[in-house]
Amino acid sequence: MKTLEITGEKREDTGKKNAKNLRRNGRVPCILYGGKEQTFFSAEEKSFKNLVYTPDLFEVRLKIExxxxxxxxxxxxxxxxxxxxxxxxxxxxxxxxxITVDLPVRLTGNSAGVMEGGQLIQKMRRLRIKALAHAIPEFIEIKIDDLVIGTSIKVEDVDVENIEFIDSPNVVIVRVKAPRELKDIEPEVLDEELEEGEEGAEGIEGEEGAEGAEGVDGKPKEGDGRDGQPKAEGGGNKGGDQKGGDQKGGSGDSN
Structure with missing residues (x-):
């Protein structure tokens, strides 16, 4: 780990009022624990600049009185x-x-999936680990050269000597996402499938047309004009015989 020195002063009063006064004077209230006893101290706010605003993990050499x-x-x-x-x-x-600390993740190499047009997505930028102080590295290095489209690297895939990972083994650290939804279908294969579908549709339409022109047994249908006989047109009148009405004429007697 990188090292950084910070000089602090013990504080006897640990109340909120004292903490506010320290902050007004540009100091940060702190606590040190994990040893035989807890130590309350404060240090100048500017002395934490290189410690806080960086992803790196530092071993801090605290000088307190x-x-x-x-x-x-x-x-x-x-x-x-x-x-x-x-x-x-x-x-x-x-x-x-x-001790348990969070270590930054550093990706190295060039992903094969990215060079094929995929998108690299880093889900975890820090990993929680447990190890002895002298065995803690500055960062966790992960090589992504073999990462292709649709694959990922999980916590269970990372192995660092003398390091115990606290995060779940199934947690995804980094993956390569396909640029579109149809990532598993190659353009040439898709075109061939479309052409086969069109040819099949044309074949079905041709068979249906042939069946419509012929009867079930393959013979021409009756009355369709194909047997040399014209279709009969028109029809007979139905109904009873028409009867004529009697005409009666009147005759006048002439006297």
Whole structure:
């Protein structure tokens, strides 16, 4: 791990009022734990600049009133509006005792899937690990050269000597996403399938037309004009015989 020195002063009063006064004077209230006893101290806010605003993990050499202690930052609180540092927790590094910290993830190499047009998506930028202080590296290195479209690297795929991963083994760290939904269908295969579908549709239409022109037994239908006989047109009148009405004429007697 990288190292950084910070000089602090012990504080006896640990109340909220004292903490506010420290912040007004440009100092940050802190606590150191993990050893035999807890130590409350404060340090200048500007001394944390290289520690806080970086993804790297540092071993901090705390110098508090003549005593030097190795530690790592465990937690930090920011003001919700001004984003200034409110409080920092440090855990003391003790020989032979494992500690839990978050390590940054560094990707190396060129993904084969990205060169094919895929999109690289990094889901995890830090991983929580547990290890002895002297075995903790600066970062977790992950090679992505063999990462192709549709594949991913999970926590269970990463193996670092003397490091125990706290995150779930199934957590995806990085993956390569296809640029479109039809990622598994090649254009040439898709065109062939479309052509086969069109040919099949034409064959079905041709068979249906032939069946419509012939009868079920393959013979011409009756009355369709194909047997040399014209179709009969018109029809006979139905109904009874028409009867003529009697005409009666009147005759006048002439006198």
């Amino acid at each position: 003549g005593k030097e202690v190795g530690a790592v930052m465990q937690d930090i609180q920011f003001h919700p509006v001004s984003d200034r540092i409110l409080h920092i927790d440090f855990i003391e590094l003790i020989e032979g005792k494992k």
